[in-house]
Amino acid sequence: DAKTTQPPSMDCAEGRAANLPCNHSTISGNEYVYWYRQIHSQGPQYIIHGLKNNETNEMASLIITEDRKSSTLILPHATLRDTAVYYCMGSNAGGTSYGKLTFGQGTILTVHP
Amino acid sequence: NAGVTQTPKFQVLKTGQSMTLQCAQDMNHEYMSWYRQDPGMGLRLIHYSVGAGITDQGEVPNGYNVSRSTTEDFPLRLLSAAPSQTSVYFCASTSPVNTEAFFGQGTRLTVV
Numbered sequence: 001d002a003k004t005t006q007p008p009s010m011d012c013a014e015g016r017a018a019n020l021p022c023n024h025s026t027i028s029g030n031e032y033v034y035w036y037r038q039i040h041s042q043g044p045q046y047i048i049h050g051l052k053n054n055e056t057n058e059m060a061s062l063i064i065t066e067d068r069k070s071s072t073l074i075l076p077h078a079t080l081r082d083t084a085v086y087y088c089m090g091s092n093a094g095g096t097s098y099g100k101l102t103f104g105q106g107t108i109l110t111v112h113p
Numbered sequence: 114n115a116g117v118t119q120t121p122k123f124q125v126l127k128t129g130q131s132m133t134l135q136c137a138q139d140m141n142h143e144y145m146s147w148y149r150q151d152p153g154m155g156l157r158l159i160h161y162s163v164g165a166g167i168t169d170q171g172e173v174p175n176g177y178n179v180s181r182s183t184t185e186d187f188p189l190r191l192l193s194a195a196p197s198q199t200s201v202y203f204c205a206s207t208s209p210v211n212t213e214a215f216f217g218q219g220t221r222l223t224v225v
Contacts, residue, residue, distance in 0.1 A: 042219070046215070049213075091212075100161065101148075102172075
């Protein structure tokens with residue numbers, strides 16, 4: 001699995017975009033980039049994933065660099081309820097490590113009024 | 114749709130006791146897994162299953178057993194509890210459609 005590096009913490013003003021970076025320089029060609037978040041020690045919640053193309057869903061956008069060594073999760077209009085720990089990881093969806101997620105330390109995102 | 118249900122939510126054990134953490138999902142997913150999360154840390158994979166009758170070890174399997182007799186249930190057994198197993202345990206079920214993992218709300222276990 002790819003080793004990922006994320007900043008330990010970030011702040012964001014409510015209503016502004018939150019841009020969370022992740023470095024995954026060792027990601028292999030068949031590994032997807034996944035993002036999950038964990039609010040108040042609840043079970044982690046899936047946000048989005050992608051392979052090489054940028055992805056968008058109702059929660060967020062995922063921008064993956066062309067060399068796939070880094071990505072950015074974008075929450076377009078952060079709210080107080082987006083305060084959470086955000087985890088970036090690589091996983092071989094559909095392959096031998098299907099479903100196996102390797103959680104690092106993540107980024108604590110604090111959204112303030 | 115209940116998703117992934119874990120029981121109990123809280124448990125205190127004495128060293129040496131055994132117990133089973135229950136996990137059930139109603140989404141008909143083949144892939145299920147167990148993670149533990151220690152304070153201030155990310156989750157670590159204990160065991161996983163790719164379908165009924167098939168289980169395998171994750172990153173930290175020692176001291177835990179699993180079985181998968183049905184698609185719905187994936188219990189985690191602590192054979193002889195130790196203080197080092199004090200943690201929050203999460204069960205997950207993964208969709209084959211978009212590989213999204215659905216997590217339960219966790220079992221907070223304290224071993225004294």
